[in-house]
Amino acid sequence: MSNNVGRIAVVGAGIIGTTIAYELQRRGNDVVLIDRDAPGKGASYGNMASIAVTEFLPASRPSVWAQMPKWLLDPEGPVRIRPSYLPRLTPWFLRFLAASRPSKLRELEAAGAALCHRVYEDFDELLEHTGLAHMLSAEGCLSLYADEAEFRADREHIEVLERFGFRHEILGGNAIRDLEPALTTKIAKAVLFPDNRSVKDPYQLVLKLSEQFLSLGGRIEQGEVVDFDKGDGVRAVRLKDGRAIDASQTVLCAGAHTGKLARLLGEPIPLETERGYHTQIMDPGISMRHSIIWPARAFMVTPTAGGIRVGGTVEMAGLEAVPDYRRAKVLVKRAKEALPDLRANNATEWMGHRPALPDTVPVISSSAKHRGVFYATGHGHLGLTYAATTGRLIADLVTGIAPPIDLKPYRVDRF
Ligand SMILES: Cc1cc2nc3c(=O)[nH]c(=O)nc-3n(C[C@H](O)[C@H](O)[C@H](O)COP(=O)(O)OP(=O)(O)OC[C@H]3O[C@@H](n4cnc5c(N)ncnc54)[C@H](O)[C@@H]3O)c2cc1C
Numbered sequence: 001m002s003n004n005v006g007r008i009a010v011v012g013a014g015i016i017g018t019t020i021a022y023e024l025q026r027r028g029n030d031v032v033l034i035d036r037d038a039p040g041k042g043a044s045y046g047n048m049a050s051i052a053v054t055e056f057l058p059a060s061r062p063s064v065w066a067q068m069p070k071w072l073l074d075p076e077g078p079v080r081i082r083p084s085y086l087p088r089l090t091p092w093f094l095r096f097l098a099a100s101r102p103s104k105l106r107e108l109e110a111a112g113a114a115l116c117h118r119v120y121e122d123f124d125e126l127l128e129h130t131g132l133a134h135m136l137s138a139e140g141c142l143s144l145y146a147d148e149a150e151f152r153a154d155r156e157h158i159e160v161l162e163r164f165g166f167r168h169e170i171l172g173g174n175a176i177r178d179l180e181p182a183l184t185t186k187i188a189k190a191v192l193f194p195d196n197r198s199v200k201d202p203y204q205l206v207l208k209l210s211e212q213f214l215s216l217g218g219r220i221e222q223g224e225v226v227d228f229d230k231g232d233g234v235r236a237v238r239l240k241d242g243r244a245i246d247a248s249q250t251v252l253c254a255g256a257h258t259g260k261l262a263r264l265l266g267e268p269i270p271l272e273t274e275r276g277y278h279t280q281i282m283d284p285g286i287s288m289r290h291s292i293i294w295p296a297r298a299f300m301v302t303p304t305a306g307g308i309r310v311g312g313t314v315e316m317a318g319l320e321a322v323p324d325y326r327r328a329k330v331l332v333k334r335a336k337e338a339l340p341d342l343r344a345n346n347a348t349e350w351m352g353h354r355p356a357l358p359d360t361v362p363v364i365s366s367s368a369k370h371r372g373v374f375y376a377t378g379h380g381h382l383g384l385t386y387a388a389t390t391g392r393l394i395a396d397l398v399t400g401i402a403p404p405i406d407l408k409p410y411r412v413d414r415f
Pocket residue numbers: 011012013014015016017034035036037038039040041042043044045046047048049050051052223224225226253254255256257258261275276277278311312351352353354355376377378379380381382383384385386
C-alpha cells in the first residue's frame with residue numbers, strides 16, 4: 001500500500017538497488033530505477049552466490065590482524081594492497097584500525113548478527129512474492145580444516161556464532177566425504193553451516209527481480225548519475241546525457257560507487273572497494289552439493305547453475321585499476337588442493353568491486369543532511385546475503401513505517 005511519498009529514484013541496479021526498487025514498487029509507489037549499465041552487471045553479477053549468514057564477523061577482528069603481516073608478504077596471499085594505492089587507502093585503514101577496539105568489535109558483531117537473524121525471513125518472503133524460491137539451493141556450506149591447528153585458528157569465529165545462536169555441526173573425516181565425495185582425504189575436520197545456502201545464479205536473480213519490478217509498473221532508465229538538483233532535499237537526479245529525472249525521494253545504492261554520489265551531496269562515506277575474483281568452471285569434471293570454504297587457504301567454491309564457481313580474495317587497488325587475474329588463478333590452484341579431480345579447462349574469469357566500509361557493517365540509513373535521501377551501501381562481502389533485508393528496511397524508511405530492528409548501528413553519520 002502506498003504512503004504517497006511521490007516519485008522515488010533508486011540509483012544503482014545491483015542486487016541492493018533492484019531489491020529496494022522491487023519492494024517499493026510492490027508497496028504501490030512510483031519508482032524509477034537508474035543505472036549507467038544494464039541491471040546486475042556490477043559486483044552482483046559474479047559473487048560467490050552464498051547467503052552467508054555466518055560470515056558477519058568484523059574484518060578488523062584480532063585473528064585477521066594476527067595473520068595480516070604473513071598475508072601481505074605473500075604475493076599469493078588472500079589480501080593484497082597495490083603499493084601505488086596505499087596513500088589513498090590510509091584514511092580508510094585508520095578507520096579500520098579504530099574498528100578493532102574490543103568494545104567496538106562487540107557492537108559490530110551484534111549489528112551484523114541482527115541483520116543475519118532477519119535474512120531468511122526477508123529472503124523467503126521476497127522469493128515467495130516473486131515466485132523465485134527455486135533459485136535458492138537447499139544445501140549449506142562446509143568450512144574445511146586440514147588439522148586441529150587450523151580448526152583452533154578458526155575457533156573464535158565459531159564461538160561468536162554460538163554466542164549469537166547460529167546453527168552449525170562439527171564433522172569428522174568420513175562424515176565430510178559422505179556429504180561431499182569429491183573432497184580430498186586431507187581434510188580432517190569440517191563445520192557444516194546448514195543455513196549458508198546459496199542462490200543458483202546471482203546475476204539471474206537480479207534480472208528476474210528487475211523483470212518483476214517492470215511488470216509491476218516500475219521504470220528502468222539507463223544513464224550515469226552525475227549530479228543532483230538540490231532544494232529542500234533532492235528534487236531531481238541529473239544524468240550524464242543531460243536528462244533530469246524528477247523525484248521527491250532518492251535512494252543511493254550504487255555499490256562501491258556510492259561514495260562519489262554521497263560526496264556530491266556533501267555527505268562523505270568512507271567507502272572503499274575490496275576487489276574480489278571468481279573463475280566460473282563450466283565443465284569441472286566433479287559434482288558438488290554444498291559450497292565449501294577453506295579458511296586457512298582463503299577461497300570458496302560454490303556449485304552454481306552454470307558449473308562450479310571458485311572465488312574470494314581481497315585486493316585493495318581502487319575502482320580504476322585493471323584486474324590482475326593471477327589472483328583468480330591462485331584461487332583455482334588452492335581449490336584443486338581440496339578437490340583433486342577438479343578440471344578447470346573450460347572457464348571464465350571475473351573481477352568485481354565489493355563496496356567496503358572500514359567497520360564491515362553496511363549503511364542502511366536516511367541521510368543526516370537531506371530530507372528524502374536514503375543510502376544503502378557498504379554491504380561488503382554480504383551484499384547478496386543482506387539484499388532482501390536491506391530492501392525491506394529501506395522501503396520502511398522511505399514510506400515512513402517503523403522498521404522491525406533498530407537502525408542506529410547502520411547510520412550514514414556514524415563515522
Ligand atoms: C568475488 C566476490 C564474491 C562475493 N561473494 C558474495 C557472497 O557469496 N555472498 C554475498 O552476500 N555477497 C558476496 N559478495 C558481495 C556482493 O557481491 C556485493 O556486496 C553486492 O553485489 C553489492 O551489491 P550492490 O547492489 O550494492 O552493488 P553492485 O552490484 O556493484 O551494483 C551497483 C550498481 O550501481 C551502478 N552505478 C554505479 N555508479 C553509478 C552512477 N553514477 N549512475 C548510475 N549507476 C551507477 C553500477 O553500474 C551497478 O550496476 C561478493 C563479492 C565479490 C566481488
